[in-house]
Amino acid sequence: MPSSPHQQCGAVRDADGYLPLEEYGALGDGRAVALSGADGSIDWWCVPNMDSAPLFDRLLSAEEGGRFAIAPDAPFRVTRRYRDDSNVLETSFTTDQGRVVLTESLNSGTAGRLPWAELARRVACTEGAVTLAVELRFSRRWDTVNPYLQRAGHHDLFHVGEVLGLFLRTDNVRVETMDDTAIRATVSLRAGEQATIAIVAGEAEPLVVPPIEDIDRRIDLSDEEWRQWCTRLRCDGEWRDAMVRSALALKLLLYSPTGAIVAAPTSSLPEGIGGKKNWDYRYAWIRDAGYTIKAFLRIGAWGEAKAALTWLLKRLGDGEPRVCYTVGGRAVPPPQAVDLPGYRGSQPVVMGNIAGGQHQHGIYGDIFETAGRFVACGNILDPASAETLSHLADQCADRWRLKDAGIWELDTPQHYTMSKISCWQALQRAIELVDAGQMPATCRERWSRERDRIAAWIDEHCWSEARGAYLMYPDAPCLDASLALAVRFRFDGTERLARTLDAIERDLGRGGFHYRYGGVEREEGCFVACTFWMVEARALLGQHDAARAMFAHAMEVLDGRGVGTYAEMIDPDTHGFLGNTPQGLTHLAIIQAIATLRGDAL
The missing domain is CATH 1.50.10.10 (Glycosyltransferase)
Known part of the structure; x- marks a missing residue:
């Protein structure tokens, strides 16, 4: 069970678009660390390694930097906490219409670290009804690369320099626009419903396409692995x-x-x-x-x-x-x-x-x-x-x-x-x-x-x-x-x-x-x-x-x-x-x- 709330905040960015550093939580998988803001935006993630170039860099470029944002499309209040003895992070968004919990993890597997990077984010509605906006925008790595997106079979594939990745989601996530600049989507949930959105990525290597259901299960598996380590x-x-x-x-x-x-x-x-x-x-x-x-x-x-x-x-x-x-x-x-x-x-x-x-x-x-x-x-x-x-x-x-x-x-x-x-x-x-x-x-x-x-x-x-x-x-x-x-x-x-x-x-x-x-x-x-x-x-x-x-x-x-x-x-x-x-x-x-x-x- 998750611990009691560790932080409450309004997740307010300043006039230039930056969050206070204390409003970030860290996710990790043994190769890299992602920083997730209290407003639902992942603003830093170097892929595949900690000293690789960043895939998301909004932390250093609020307006044009790469980010992976999921948040209600209406004003909200925020409560955050790590699950007990775990690096799986939970963010609760409460609006006037309802409440959703965002659970996120850089996933591992039953045998330890996965041979690919897997950033998983589950949103579950616990009260009322909430519509969330999703934005995926990639770093241009200080203008040394131009990211581009393409369809590969039934999948949305992105290229950022040598990094190749997939934008995966459950069927109830609706993509509104997609171009070489960004992917924008929405998901509407009622109490008892949930959706999972994930990125699977690697650098200059073949890419596995795991089922979204497996990725979702690995959130809880990763949580269990963290808790077992702590014991x-x-x-x-x-x-x-x-x-x-x-x-x-x-x-x-x-x-x-x-x-x-x-x-x-x-x-x-x-x-x-x-x-x-x-x-x-x-x-x-x-x-x-x-x-x-x-x-x-x-x-x-x-x-x-x-x-x-x-x-x-x-x-x-x-x-x-x-x-x-x-x-x-x-x-x-x-x-x-x-x-x-x-x-x-x-x-x-x-x-x-x-x-x-x-x-x-x-x-x-x-x-x-x-x-x-x-x-x-x-x-x-x-x-x-x-x-x-x-x-x-x-x-x-x-x-x-x-x-x-x-x-x-x-x-x-x-x-x-x-x-x-x-x-x-x-x-x-x-x-x-x-x-x-x-x-x-x-x-x-x-x-x-x-x-x-x-x-x-x-x-x-x-x-x-x-x-x-x-x-x-x-x-x-x-x-x-x-x-x-x-x-x-x-x-x-x-x-x-x-x-x-x-x-x-x-x-x-x-x-x-x-x-x-x-x-x-x-x-x-x-x-x-x-x-x-x-x-x-x-x-x-x-x-x-x-x-x-x-x-x-x-x-x-x-x-x-x-x-x-x-x-x-x-x-x-x-x-x-x-x-x-x-x-x-x-x-x-x-x-x-x-x-x-x-x-x-x-």
Whole structure:
């Protein structure tokens, strides 16, 4: 049975045609993610993969962008919710004449992910009578393709570049107009009646034409598959529903063909409306993968953790480690501006990411922390992976004195404090893996010496007694909220870390949330994960009352603004979501905060 309504809204677009980001829910099938708006419009879907070009892109081009919209043709009120323990989404539209429920899913099959993309949408009338308008319009992919439609036997076939797809529906859906621009249809339902409308698509491959009845049944089958997955998680206890919902969000971000985990399935959603911080997050970061693997391990999602760790180690064994990769394991292309208006006029709109060409010391700590947690859960590293890790530990020991781009991927290389702590963390975990018999002991003594040198360097150069905190980098004028993670990493200097948390709260806290580092409040919102890192850090330091109060406030705000999938940032004044969504760092930080507050094993 579905859960109680999670959101009520008027589904009102602004004057330029954009919905607030918090009014989107996410659907996924292990290859891609679609964003469905509270007004019944699917405004983002990359086909067939998360980093493919979008089939629907209204999210970045309200007037001309591709969309798949189903909504009453009269004014309506909206209630939304995910089904319990599921990524199947329900939207209830109530008009003066009646009520319909839209149930939608990116479908899977009995044996797992389907070998084609299947977006299914069922509308069922529960009261009175309602007529719904349907519009299907395809992205022109920033004017690089011209979509076209044709009849193929009894089917309506569309071509968008290399993507071939079918518009399928039950007989009671009446097509009004169809041309190369759009398909428009209507469906009139009375209480007890329903209709199903679906898209089946693939890229440069033969296309299956499943019966619409089978597609409709797979909505409920997919729901059952999600619920079965949730039964295998270790999430019971306080805040169980919030933990499960975040686990489901993370599951959406795992690209099942390879085990890669994307940071978010969207591109160019602004960190500040009208600003220039608009990035493409549809790639797999070593950092985000490592943090997500640890969250999966903590809730007992062993298959996902193992798949993601295998992907990560294979990438590292291919040569010089990169900050991020495509979902297929290739180098991320440099950012390229594309000709779209951007969400609420925020420019530039980009595909690709500058981080693909950066170096971040944080990857060393992320890799070794992940391997360490994997082993601590009773698992075993293979000899090839152990050899790869040994080479990385040597590399870390050689390079830690260099400047890097830091966790926030900044343009100016610095001796970022968090980067040095990540190097300390990497060598400490390498030593622990040696002591656990999981890595060769050849260089243990050298790693131990360099670990101690890093700690001494940080204490000498990065601590400010005047500020009562570790600075973002030596002599920096600002603080860095990511230093809250150092508590979980078990970095030496508990007293100094406690004082740093207090300083972060004073300098970077705003309305119960936290900015990433000093000075960014003029151009972006608060970074949601930072708040939950602060919650976890205070709990680990024994400040349980403060941690619980901070957590309760943050979750109350988030729960009031969406259906349970959260963005990268939040405006601390309006509580509007900002940045790409759903954001993996946000959801994994929620899981870790809950587990720590409950006293669950690390």
